[in-house]
Amino acid sequence: MIGEAALGGALIGAAVVLLWIGIGHIAGISGILARVPAGCSRGRGWRLAFLGGLIAAPLLYGLAGGTVPAPAVTHDPWLLVCGGLLVGFGSQLGNGCTSGHGVCGVARLSRRSLTATATFMLAAVATVFVSRHLLGG
Amino acid sequence: MAAKLVALTAGLVFGLGLTLSGMIDPARILGFLDVAGVWNPILGVVMASAVAVAAVGFAVARRLPHPLVGSAFHPPGRTAIDVRLVGGAALFGIGWGLVGYCPGPALASLGLGLRPTWLFVGAMMAGMVVAGVAGAAQRRWCPG
Numbered sequence: 001m002i003g004e005a006a007l008g009g010a011l012i013g014a015a016v017v018l019l020w021i022g023i024g025h026i027a028g029i030s031g032i033l034a035r036v037p038a039g040c041s042r043g044r045g046w047r048l049a050f051l052g053g054l055i056a057a058p059l060l061y062g063l064a065g066g067t068v069p070a071p072a073v074t075h076d077p078w079l080l081v082c083g084g085l086l087v088g089f090g091s092q093l094g095n096g097c098t099s100g101h102g103v104c105g106v107a108r109l110s111r112r113s114l115t116a117t118a119t120f121m122l123a124a125v126a127t128v129f130v131s132r133h134l135l136g137g
Numbered sequence: 138m139a140a141k142l143v144a145l146t147a148g149l150v151f152g153l154g155l156t157l158s159g160m161i162d163p164a165r166i167l168g169f170l171d172v173a174g175v176w177n178p179i180l181g182v183v184m185a186s187a188v189a190v191a192a193v194g195f196a197v198a199r200r201l202p203h204p205l206v207g208s209a210f211h212p213p214g215r216t217a218i219d220v221r222l223v224g225g226a227a228l229f230g231i232g233w234g235l236v237g238y239c240p241g242p243a244l245a246s247l248g249l250g251l252r253p254t255w256l257f258v259g260a261m262m263a264g265m266v267v268a269g270v271a272g273a274a275q276r277r278w279c280p281g
Contacts, residue, residue, distance in 0.1 A: 008158025009183035013190025015151035022143035024204035050148035057152025072164035086232025088264025094225025107191035123230025
């Protein structure tokens with residue numbers, strides 16, 4: 001499990017490097033997704049291609065005989081909607097998410113990204129602590 | 138065309154990394170964030186490994202005058218550590234901790250056909266639109 005985690009992480013890092021050295025863009029998923037909509041036709045093609053690859057990857061891995069982990073995700077619609085809204089809104093306000101700040105920015109030793117990563121890690125740990133250990137959810 | 142091929146490959150490799158490492162499963166993310174429970178260190182290993190490889194790549198790229206395809210690198214423009222950055226990251230972290238999904242794993246598991254994933258991604262895109270409409274992201278909306 002640790003080996004797969006290290007290998008999977010290395011692949012994520014390799015994808016980041018490929019996008020940067022290949023076409024000069026940061027592989028921040030939230031930023032790539034947010035810039036796809038109408039009105040941003042410049043650069044839409046590569047963004048859609050990246051997202052297509054991202055979505056296709058687990059399916060292709062499964063077709064090739066690999067074991068795709070089944071996501072154990074909550075079924076509570078309020079939790080899903082609130083979580084999704086916060087993740088979407090927060091990533092745009094803070095200009096990045098786990099990939100853009102947490103991987104790309106930290107690897108570039110960006111002070112902004114180090115600050116953002118420490119902040120969202122702390123906020124997420126606090127949220128899980130409150131929901132699991134204080135509220136007992 | 139070449140740029141799209143590079144991006145498609147990068148997306149595939151990124152998604153494969155998320156799948157192999159098990160990061161498309163929110164339960165494992167929450168297991169890492171739950172420091173007071175049965176702690177699961179996997180996310181830490183994944184991020185450390187990804188950062189190490191990316192750091193080498195970014196260092197190598199500093200010697201290149203331009204990317205292999207295209208005329209220039211597009212580094213993030215902002216440098217200020219301000220309320221927007223910290224507030225946005227805090228809101229993002231709360232949402233992440235509520236469900237265990239961040240944008241990459243949520244999108245990567247869209248094809249697995251789980252209704253909760255679709256609901257989360259729909260809400261996430263709505264949140265992005267709200268941020269855009271509110272003007273919070275307007276200046277960066279179409280950077281080219």
